[in-house]
Amino acid sequence: MPDILTLEEITNRANEETPVEITLRQTKLTKSWLLPHLDALHADLRQLRSAFDAAYRHSAEVTNNPRRTYPKGYCLEISKGVQNLLQQQIQQPTTPAMQALREFCLNGGIAKRVWGNLRNSYFQNAFQFGSLYVDVANDTVNPSKPQVEILPWVKSGFYAIRDYAKYAKLAEVYWGGKVYPNRYLPELAVMFPIVFVNRYGEVELQANYQTILYRNMEQNFKLAETYLFNRKNYGDPLPDPYHAFLQNEFGALAEPASDDVLRGLFADARKTGLRFDISRCQPMLDQALEVGKRSKRA
Template identity: 45%
Template sequence: MDSVKPCLPQEIAPVDAAQAALTAQCLGPWSNQLMAYFLTLRAETDAALAPRFPWAGGKAYPYGRCEEITQDLYARLAQRLARPSDPVTQALHDFVAQGGIVRSIWGVLREQYFQNALQFGGLYVDVSNDTVFVTKPQVEILPINECGLVAVRDLAHFRQTAERYWHATVYANHLAPTLAPLLPVITVSPGKLQPGLQSACDYMIDLMRRDAFVQAEAWLREGPVPPPELQLPDLPADLRAWTTDTRQEAVLACQRARAAGCQHDANWRSARVMDYLRSVGASKTGAGGTP
């Protein structure tokens, strides 16, 4: 029998019989109250974030702020769970205390766009449901098996979604070779996203590590070469290609990382993420629902 691969960060965790029963036992009696509860949290998040992030892709908040809204609300929820002071928070606290899964999740929603959400055992709670289509309800709560969120299968699935959602042109990352094993894709989306490396979310980074950069290497070898005029202006000099054969430089970065066992090295991963953050500074945008 094939072994089951462990969940990657931000991946939906399997809902077994125990999780399903715990969800029904602890959260089922509060199903009518959960929507109002998360809408209250969302109102707190909006009050904090709207002044900080007024525009994205030329559109007003909350458009494009899926990741920021989900992260902020998740942090607010954690503060409440630490000191339950109302029946719904107490029910969520008891659910966690008894082993209920609570995690931030990310993937492709209904094969249309990238989306962040929260998982509570057998429940899918999207607290930023209105960040792509702003006329939709702010919060959506569904059984996890009906939500339509799926993990990104591979780089081809990621590229397909980026092209559909961001109207992106997708290139191989030959501009920052040392980052290419983890961030092998460059997207260009005029009017949507600044040209940038993809994707610096935990799920995609660890998806590249899981096969020891094999699919990253294949894409870097075969994918479209960035046009000469395409630049990443904030990219530090030490991260830029230093030879004229930029394709080979990116491919070699994957091969060398694999040979050194970097796919298993958390310190190497952290160092590359810090390099990425140096390359974007305060303008960092991720794949998680950002337009």
């Protein structure tokens, strides 16, 4: 989780990580430039992954994190690291596969990092190369799996996440925690409709850094509103220890906010143009991060 979160960062990350539509042109470019070199591309990506592992697995970021054993849980770091190495290779290709990938990009092929729902089981960072799904961190949940996986996009089971209900279900499956609707800090609910208690018993306001936060703001908080007013998402009340933490540290309500209170907050957010007001949004972003930081220290 980042130490600082800004609207600019949220926007940039959402644009970077969102898959694009696979057009006929992208399919043709993939067929012309990438498919003839698929085995070689796979081999080159394995070499880049090995190079990144050698440089990163003994870094302080890994050795000082007792909760994660490399490579488990490092899909973002691995994907970004290999992306940097890949960009260097594309600029000065040294193999036929890298030359083909360069030509693919120069002719309008899409090559970008993406984040989303993989087979309704994982949050995953991967790449979209035209009509191909490319995962260089395929072993970050199960280390016995191959490091690199390349599949036709339509067979990958990878989807962008566009609503909080699916996000919440996947968070519980993937991170092993429990989701609760945020009716306890209602002033933050329009941007952060989910309270997540992770497997370590720490409280987080989700999603406080994922691309769905941008999509929610882009749609004028409609995604958060839909989630909070769907009775199926009410679930169990927030357990007393976590409720007490939010009350003591952040002035959370003694009882969950009513529908009328929430409706008023959503209406006010839209009427006053909250999503365009950095001076009001930034303190909300800061407080969402502070919840997670204080909970870790508690």
